[in-house]
Amino acid sequence: MKNKKLVSNKKILILGSAVIDVIINIERLPKAGEDITGVQKGQNVGGCAYNVAKILKHLQIKHDLCVPVGNGPYADIIKSELYNRNQSILIEDTSADNGYSLSLVEADGERTFITVDGIETKWSSSWFENIDIQIYDYIYISGYGFQDANDSGDVILSFIRHKRMDCQLILDPGPRLIGKRFKDEVLKMNTILELNEQEAKALAENEDIFLAVEQLYAVTQNPIIVTMGSKGTLCYTSGKSELVPVQIVKAIDTIGAGDSHTAAFIAGIAAGYELRDACVLANDIASRVVQHVGCCVL
Structure with a gap:
């Protein structure tokens, strides 16, 4: 990489999921009842938390990855990948396999996901017994972990309530957004929002992006990165x-682009960068990721 080496002594926890991404290239999304052809381009380990950790590791920023690893064929692939990347497995639970995501990539690089949930949606308070949340300066969380119809959000929220007051949450709400019953509390936990334009408008319930970020800032009192x-x-x-301008590149695959942006932003602020410089770094890394299949930087 051309970026200067990042140095950070901050403690970072990446909390979320690791799943299998099955990537299929299609010309366009099918209409209801239609049959179209596709080309399978790969089967990778993905998931928001895993993707964020993958980029942090590439940037040589120390962190702890907290994703549940289950029992089954998908879990075996994830476990092997974590071992190969020298990532410690903090949570193992044999009660279910990990889930998978069917990632449909259209000709313009845009992607659509169909997700089949697994162990990563069945969080248990016992999983956190050996994790000392008080040591962390930054904690990454995803909106996928806080869905209204799933009790896992209550478990994760109970855990992060014990963080230090000065520990910052980095929240990526994701396309499903954070559940309404979690939104008010989580956004006020010294939280930096890192999200895309559509998510910001939906989260604020305002179609004017500049008014949307003002509304969100009024709640979080922390930077809003869109x-x-x-x-x-x-x-x-x-x-x-x-x-902050971004380099215009030809997008091959946008899977993991948002995750890579979030990861590089975390790396930047953990290394003491000003917010603008952290965004410049994040833009650069994300622009590299979209030029490759899957969430990777070459």
Whole structure:
């Protein structure tokens, strides 16, 4: 990589899921009842938390990856991948296999997911017994872990309530967004939001992106980082907004682009970067990821 080496002594916890991504290239999404052809391009270990950890490891930023690993063929693939990457397995539970995601990638690089849930949606408080949350300076969480119809959000929320007050949450709400019964509390836990334009508008329930970030900041009192594709990254804090430009590249596959942006942003602020510089780094890494299949930087 051309970026200067990042140095950080911050303790970072990446909390979430690891699943299998089955990637299929299609010309376009089918209409209801239609049959189209596709080309399978790969079967990779993915999941928001795993992707974030993968990029942090590439950037040589120390962190702990907390994802449940189950029992079954998908779990075996994930376990092997974690071993190969020298990632410690903090949670093992044999009650179910890990889930998988069917990732449909259209000709323009846009992706659509169909997810079959596994052990990563069945969080148990016992999983956290050997994890000392008090040591962490930053904790990454995803909206996927806080869905209204799933009790796992209550378990994770109970755990993060014990973090230090100065520990910052980095929340990626994801396309499903964070469940309404968790939203008010989680957004006020010294939380930085890192999300895309559509998610920001939906989370704020406002179609004007600049008003949306103002509303979200009024709740979090922390920076709001919004990726806006080729328009750049909107960084909003303390009544000031700045659009950080992004390099225009040909997108091959946008799977993991948001995760890689979040990971690089975390790396930047953990290394002491100013917010704008952290966004510049995040834009650079994300632009590299979209030029390859799967969440990777070459």
